[in-house]
Amino acid sequence: MKTLQVDLGERSYPIYIGEQLLTDAQCFIPHIKGKQVCIVTNETIAPLYLQPLSDLLIDAGFTLETVVLPDGEAHKNLDTLNLIFDKLLGSRFNRQATLVALGGGVVGDMTGFAAASYQRGVNFIQVPTTLLSMVDSSVGGKTGVNHALGKNMIGAFYQPQAVIADVSVLRSLPVRELAAGVAEVIKYGLICDAEFFEWLEDNIAAVMSGDARAQIYSVVRSCEDKARVVAADEREGGIRAILNLGHTFGHAIETAQGYGNWLHGEAVATGMLMAIDLSCRMGKVERTVYERAERLLKAAELPTRSPKDMSNDQFLALMAVDKKALDGGLRLVLMEALGQAYVTADFAHSLLEQTLDHARNG
Amino acid sequence: MKTLQVDLGERSYPIYIGEQLLTDAQCFIPHIKGKQVCIVTNETIAPLYLQPLSDLLIDAGFTLETVVLPDGEAHKNLDTLNLIFDKLLGSRFNRQATLVALGGGVVGDMTGFAAASYQRGVNFIQVPTTLLSMVDSSVGGKTGVNHALGKNMIGAFYQPQAVIADVSVLRSLPVRELAAGVAEVIKYGLICDAEFFEWLEDNIAAVMSGDARAQIYSVVRSCEDKARVVAADEREGGIRAILNLGHTFGHAIETAQGYGNWLHGEAVATGMLMAIDLSCRMGKVERTVYERAERLLKAAELPTRSPKDMSNDQFLALMAVDKKALDGGLRLVLMEALGQAYVTADFAHSLLEQTLDHARNG
Numbered sequence: 001m002k003t004l005q006v007d008l009g010e011r012s013y014p015i016y017i018g019e020q021l022l023t024d025a026q027c028f029i030p031h032i033k034g035k036q037v038c039i040v041t042n043e044t045i046a047p048l049y050l051q052p053l054s055d056l057l058i059d060a061g062f063t064l065e066t067v068v069l070p071d072g073e074a075h076k077n078l079d080t081l082n083l084i085f086d087k088l089l090g091s092r093f094n095r096q097a098t099l100v101a102l103g104g105g106v107v108g109d110m111t112g113f114a115a116a117s118y119q120r121g122v123n124f125i126q127v128p129t130t131l132l133s134m135v136d137s138s139v140g141g142k143t144g145v146n147h148a149l150g151k152n153m154i155g156a157f158y159q160p161q162a163v164i165a166d167v168s169v170l171r172s173l174p175v176r177e178l179a180a181g182v183a184e185v186i187k188y189g190l191i192c193d194a195e196f197f198e199w200l201e202d203n204i205a206a207v208m209s210g211d212a213r214a215q216i217y218s219v220v221r222s223c224e225d226k227a228r229v230v231a232a233d234e235r236e237g238g239i240r241a242i243l244n245l246g247h248t249f250g251h252a253i254e255t256a257q258g259y260g261n262w263l264h265g266e267a268v269a270t271g272m273l274m275a276i277d278l279s280c281r282m283g284k285v286e287r288t289v290y291e292r293a294e295r296l297l298k299a300a301e302l303p304t305r306s307p308k309d310m311s312n313d314q315f316l317a318l319m320a321v322d323k324k325a326l327d328g329g330l331r332l333v334l335m336e337a338l339g340q341a342y343v344t345a346d347f348a349h350s351l352l353e354q355t356l357d358h359a360r361n362g
Numbered sequence: 363m364k365t366l367q368v369d370l371g372e373r374s375y376p377i378y379i380g381e382q383l384l385t386d387a388q389c390f391i392p393h394i395k396g397k398q399v400c401i402v403t404n405e406t407i408a409p410l411y412l413q414p415l416s417d418l419l420i421d422a423g424f425t426l427e428t429v430v431l432p433d434g435e436a437h438k439n440l441d442t443l444n445l446i447f448d449k450l451l452g453s454r455f456n457r458q459a460t461l462v463a464l465g466g467g468v469v470g471d472m473t474g475f476a477a478a479s480y481q482r483g484v485n486f487i488q489v490p491t492t493l494l495s496m497v498d499s500s501v502g503g504k505t506g507v508n509h510a511l512g513k514n515m516i517g518a519f520y521q522p523q524a525v526i527a528d529v530s531v532l533r534s535l536p537v538r539e540l541a542a543g544v545a546e547v548i549k550y551g552l553i554c555d556a557e558f559f560e561w562l563e564d565n566i567a568a569v570m571s572g573d574a575r576a577q578i579y580s581v582v583r584s585c586e587d588k589a590r591v592v593a594a595d596e597r598e599g600g601i602r603a604i605l606n607l608g609h610t611f612g613h614a615i616e617t618a619q620g621y622g623n624w625l626h627g628e629a630v631a632t633g634m635l636m637a638i639d640l641s642c643r644m645g646k647v648e649r650t651v652y653e654r655a656e657r658l659l660k661a662a663e664l665p666t667r668s669p670k671d672m673s674n675d676q677f678l679a680l681m682a683v684d685k686k687a688l689d690g691g692l693r694l695v696l697m698e699a700l701g702q703a704y705v706t707a708d709f710a711h712s713l714l715e716q717t718l719d720h721a722r723n724g
Contacts, residue, residue: 078443078444081440085515086511119517120504147444153451
C-alpha cells in the first residue's frame with residue numbers, strides 16, 4: 001500500500017492506494033471520529049462491495065446506516081441529494097457523523113456535497129470504485145450536483161478525511177470505463193509530467209490488463225501530479241485550469257451526443273488530441289507529440305476522432321456555453337511542450353476550424 | 363455611519379451600520395467584483411426597498427437580476443433555494459457574480475447558502491432589514507435551509523463580502539418584530555457584556571421608539587459582542603454555544619406553539635428568563651439578575667412567561683430533540699454572573715422542573 005499525503009494545512013488528508021483495502025479496517029477507523037457512519041453508494045456498486053464494508057464498520061462498533069442511490073449522472077441533482085439528508089436526519093445523525101462515499105464520481109461528488117452541507121459540515125471518507133474517480137476525485141475537493149441548466153453548478157469545495165483507492169475493485173470495472181479513467185491518467189502526463197507520459201508509453205498494456213502494480217503506480221503518480229497543481233490554486237482561480245485539457249472540446253462532444261453515449265473520459269481523450277492538434281498548428285509543439293499521444297490513446301482503446309455528425313458550427317456553439325467560457329472570451333487549454341500545458345484565449349479562429357475538420361476526418 | 367470590521371483573516375469583511383445606507387452607493391460598489399448582481403428578496407420587502415436598491419445598482423452599471431421569494435420560514439427549503447439557482451443559471455451568471463440578500467434572516471440564510479453553493483462559491487452582500495437579522499446574521503457566517511425533519515440542517519459556513527445594516531428600514535418594521543430583535547440584543551448583554559446590559563436598562567425606551575442613534579449603538583455593540591465570541595470559535599465547537607442562551611427552552615416553545623405563533627425572539631426572551639431562573643436556583647447568580655432581566659424584557663414588550671398549555675413533560679421532550687441535544691446528554695446555556703454565560707450538562711433535574719413550573723405560573 002502506498003500513502004500519499006495531500007498537504008492543505010489543517011485540511012490535509014491521506015490517500016491510501018493499494019490492493020484489498022476495502023477490508024482493511026486500519027484504513028478507515030483512524031478517520032472516523034464519532035460513532036455514526038453512513039455509507040452512500042449506488043445500485044450497481046451495492047451488490048459488489050456494500051456488504052464487506054458494512055461488516056467491517058459494524059464489527060468495529062459503529063452505528064451504521066446505508067443509502068443506495070440510483071446509478072447515473074441523470075440522478076446527480078438536489079432531489080437525490082435530499083435522499084441522503086432524509087436518511088441522516090431520520091437516523092438522528094449528529095455533527096460527529098461520518099459519511100463514506102462508496103462509488104464512482106457521481107457518488108463521490110454527491111456524498112461530498114452532502115457532507116459539506118449536513119449541519120454545515122460533517123466528515124467524509126471517499127472510497128472511489130472507478131479508475132476515473134481514483135485519479136480525478138481523490139484530489140481537489142470538488143463536490144456538487146447538477147442543475148437542469150448546467151453540470152456541477154451547485155456544490156462546495158470540501159476536503160475528505162481520507163481517500164481509500166483499492167485497485168482490486170477495478171477488476172469488476174467494464175474495460176470501456178477503465179479506458180475512460182486511463183484517459184485522465186494520460187492527461188496528467190500531457191499537462192505536467194512528461195516522464196510519466198513516457199512511463200505510460202512503456203506500461204499501457206500492463207495498466208489495461210489489470211496489473212495491480214502498474215495500476216497503483218498510475219493512481220499514485222496521477223494523484224501526486226494533481227495535488228501539485230491544486231496545491232498552487234486550491235479554489236480554482238488560475239493554473240488549476242490546465243486540468244481541463246481536452247475538456248472544452250470533450251464537453252461539446254458529450255452534450256451533442258447525449259451524456260452516456262460517449263463516456264466523459266472518451267470525450268476528453270478526443271478533446272485532448274484536438275487541443276494538441278491546435279497547439280501543433282500554432283507552432284507550439286512538434287507534430288510528433290500529437291502522434292505519440294494518439295498512439296497511446298489508441299493503445300488504451302480510446303477514441304481519437306470526433307463524431308462524424310458534428311459540424312464545426314455545432315462544436316463552436318457548444319464550446320461557447322462550456323462553464324469555463326461563461327466569462328466571455330473562449331479560453332482553451334493548449335500545450336507548449338510535452339508535459340507543459342497553458343491556458344489562453346489567444347488562438348486564430350482559422351486554425352481552430354482546421355483542428356475541428358482534422359478531428360472529424362483525420 | 364459606523365464601520366465594524368469582522369476580522370477573519372482572508373475572509374474578513376466590514377459591517378456598515380447607519381441611516382439611509384440603502385441609497386449609498388459607496389457601501390455597495392467596492393464590494394462587487396464582477397458585472398453581474400442578483401438581488402434576492404421576498405414578497406414583503408420587495409415593494410418597500412427593491413426599487414431604490416435596483417436603481418442604485420443599475421445606475422452604477424451592473425447587470426441586474428432579481429429573485430422575489432415567498433415570505434416566511436415555511437419556504438426556507440431546497441425547493442425555494444433552487445429558484446435562486448434557476449435565475450442565476452437562466453441569466454448565465456458566472457463565478458464573478460455577486461448576490462445581494464435584501465431581507466430578514468430567512469432571505470439572508472438562503473441567499474448566503476445559494477452564494478456558498480453556486481458554482482461552488484460566489485460573493486454575496488447582506489442587507490438585513492430586521493433588527494434580528496442585523497444583530498444575529500451579520501456575524502457568524504451561518505447560512506442554510508431547513509429540512510422537513512429539522513431547522514437549519516442543510517447549509518454552510520460562508521462569509522459575506524460586506525453587511526449593510528440600515529436602521530432607517532426598521533421604521534417599517536412591526537413593533538412585535540422590533541421587540542423580537544431586541545430580545546437578541548439583550549442576550550448579548552446577558553451572556554458577555556454587563557456594561558451593555560446596563561446601557562440597555564437606561565436606553566430601552568429610545569431603542570423601542572425608533573431613536574436612530576440608540577438603534578445604531580445597539581446594533582454596533584451586539585455585532586461587536588458576537589464577533590468577539592465567534593472569533594474564538596468560527597466553526598462552532600465550543601464557547602460559541604453561549605450564543606444560544608434561552609434557545610433550547612425557546613425552540614421547545616416555538617415547536618409546541620407552531621412556528622410563527624411565537625416569534626423566535628419572543629420564545630428566546632422567555633427562554634432566557636428560564637435559563638436565568640435555573641441559574642438562580644443553582645446558586646450561580648443572584649435573584650436580582652433575574653428581576654432586572656425580566657424588567658428589561660417587559661420594557662421591550664416581550665413575553666416573560668411560557669405558554670400555559672405546555673406541560674413540563676412536553677417541554678422536556680421537545681428540549682431533548684433540540685439540535686444541540688442530538689449528541690446525547692442535554693446541555694444548557696446558563697449564567698454564572700450578569701454578562702457571563704457558560705454551557706453545562708450539570709444541573710439537577712428537580713431544579714429544572716421547578717424552573718418549568720415557575721416559567722408557566724410565575
